[in-house]
Amino acid sequence: MRILSNKPRVFQLYKQLVRELHLSRACRLNINKVTEVRIPVPWGHIAGKWWGDTSKQPILALHGWQDNAGTFDPLFELLPESTPILAIDSPGHGFSSHYPEAMLYHNANYVMVCQRVKKYFKWEEKINFLAHSEGGVIAFLYSSIYPEFVNSLITLDVIKPFSSEDGEMIKLGKYIDTSVTKSRRDPSENPKYSIEEIQDRWLKGSRGSLTLDAVNILMRR
Numbered sequence: 001m002r003i004l005s006n007k008p009r010v011f012q013l014y015k016q017l018v019r020e021l022h023l024s025r026a027c028r029l030n031i032n033k034v035t036e037v038r039i040p041v042p043w044g045h046i047a048g049k050w051w052g053d054t055s056k057q058p059i060l061a062l063h064g065w066q067d068n069a070g071t072f073d074p075l076f077e078l079l080p081e082s083t084p085i086l087a088i089d090s091p092g093h094g095f096s097s098h099y100p101e102a103m104l105y106h107n108a109n110y111v112m113v114c115q116r117v118k119k120y121f122k123w124e125e126k127i128n129f130l131a132h133s134e135g136g137v138i139a140f141l142y143s144s145i146y147p148e149f150v151n152s153l154i155t156l157d158v159i160k161p162f163s164s165e166d167g168e169m170i171k172l173g174k175y176i177d178t179s180v181t182k183s184r185r186d187p188s189e190n191p192k193y194s195i196e197e198i199q200d201r202w203l204k205g206s207r208g209s210l211t212l213d214a215v216n217i218l219m220r221r
Contacts, residue, residue, distance in 0.1 A: 036095075037086070039120050044097025046113060051076050052084035057121075059128045060114065061087035062135025064157070068094030071132065085130070088117060090138075110138040111145060115177070118149065126151035133157045145170075195219075 035054055039046040049069045050058060063071045069087035076085055089096035090110060099105060118127065128151050131139040136158030143150045193201065202215045210218075 033081070039088075039117055041097070041113070041116055043091070043100055043103075046088055046091070046097075046117065047095035048086050048088035048117075050084070050086045051079075052081055054084070056084045057123050057125045058084035058086040059130050060117070061085055062110075062114075062129065062131040062138055063087065063090065063093070064133030064135055066093070067132070070094065072130075086117075088113075090135075107137060107141055110134075111142050114138065114142050115146075129153040129155070131155045131158075 033052060035050040037048045037050050039048065047069070052058070061069070061072050061076075063069060068089045072085075072087050076087070079085070091113060092098040092105060099109070103109075114127075127142075127149055129139040129143070131153070133156070136155030139153050139155055140158070143153050198219065199212065199215055202218070203210060203212065206215075
């Protein structure tokens with residue numbers, strides 16, 4: 001995916017959206033066909049409103065700061081039934097669980113939420129984002145970290161969050177994937193190590209900054 005898409009492609013998508021907004025009411029998404037979803041996460045659940053066919057991979061909609069999934073209701077009621085959309089409540093917003101006390105509401109954690117949603121529903125197709133404000137920041141970050149998973153991004157009220165070296169985004173993506181994988185793993189599957197193996201892993205992890213005696217002192221706790 002390219003964040004800065006070419007102008008003909010953007011104009012084509014714009015014309016398509018305008019045409020869809022002028023469809024007859026009979027073809028539009030029915031507010032009665034909205035499915036409330038709950039996606040389990042370690043701190044509770046992520047709530048969402050799934051508009052349209054739940055058997056198809058939807059557009060993923062991300063709302064702005066201190067809003068919730070309901071912010072898109074007036075727009076989605078105008079879209080065709082052939083366009084399934086999942087609007088999620090960010091952690092601490094709408095019906096989603098709050099983060100544990102003292103945990104920061106940071107953009108990196110919101111990107112992790114998107115990855116959890118993708119893995120939970122086992123989406124195989126690339127994601128199409130529709131986002132507003134803070135949601136646009138999150139969608140941009142996700143697209144920068146995982147360009148191979150993103151097909152398109154439409155954002156309202158945000159141009160771009162910030163700039164960073166490519167290598168930093170790759171590192172962040174690996175950290176997020178590792179964290180999500182570990183949190184979804186059955187505790188009984190956690191690896192077990194002998195004392196000697198722990199010492200060896202600790203020494204290697206310190207990259208020479210610790211001696212064996214220092215490791216043994218730290219291992220007391």
